[in-house]
Amino acid sequence: MSGLRTGVNRTALLCLAVALLGAGAVLASATDVVRDRLPSDVPRLGSDRVWVDGEELGRWRDHGWWTPVVIAALSVGVLLFLGWAWAQVRDGRLRELPLGQPDVTLSGPALAAAMTERARGIEGVAHARVRLRGGPRRLRARITLVLLPDASPEAVLRCLARQTVAEARAAVSPRPLIADVRLTGRSR
Structure with missing residues (x-):
């Protein structure tokens, strides 16, 4: 495996791990069991936190541009992931x-x-x-x-x-x- 490919793989895995750990920490800090055991200087989410409330979602629905942008961004992300996965699966043999x-x-x-x-x-x-x-x-x-x-x-x-x-x-x-x-x- 080439050095560039190895570096890209490690970077992608590191970014994914940081994102998952961050999301897990945020979600865990919203529960009472974890929030009570955290040190006092750690920022915490309130237990009554609503991630997407109905009023804000209604304001977003009034704008017609955001839905296609979100779908396009997710589609590009999926295509990039599939291209990366294909590069990993490809055997690299000389034809x-x-x-x-x-x-x-x-x-x-x-x-x-x-x-x-x-x-x-x-x-x-x-x-x-x-x-x-x-x-x-x-x-x-x-x-x-x-x-x-x-x-x-x-x-x-x-x-x-x-x-x-x-x-x-x-x-x-x-x-x-x-x-x-x-x-x-x-x-x-």
């Missing part, structure tokens, strides 16, 4: 990579399959899986290797870097390819 010439593209799944086969051929690797993520400008390969019990992780990584990752970087150049490797071991 196609343009190679600089018109109508010449490299298939992301084909490159991932080729990298997987090359990684499986490395001595000491029991299982390999490669996922390509990102876009045409920033590629990230997530490589998961399951090593045999007697395999040397250092030798496997060295071979992976020299063969599989180097060939993939040559295939997608001049774009950079970042490789994240996760090694696990197979038990005897």
Whole structure:
């Protein structure tokens, strides 16, 4: 996940948490049980507080502009939320990579399959899986290797870097390819 996306997610969650905590504190302070236990310097809502009284609501109904504005604002909020949710659900896998010439593209799944086969051929690797993520400008390969019990992780990584990752970087150049490797071991 990119740094910008992570920052936006954390900011959105922080704003939502602050709004919910604030609303919960305001609503809780309106009840007798909570209000009586609050320190004297904390502002409190009266127990007879009416959030929307009939007279004020009638004045708002006299203005014809506020209903469409509220509905439009809520609609924009829902659309922004749905766009954010779609960005979170989207898998971010690389589908196609343009190679600089018109109508010449490299298939992301084909490159991932080729990298997987090359990684499986490395001595000491029991299982390999490669996922390509990102876009045409920033590629990230997530490589998961399951090593045999007697395999040397250092030798496997060295071979992976020299063969599989180097060939993939040559295939997608001049774009950079970042490789994240996760090694696990197979038990005897």
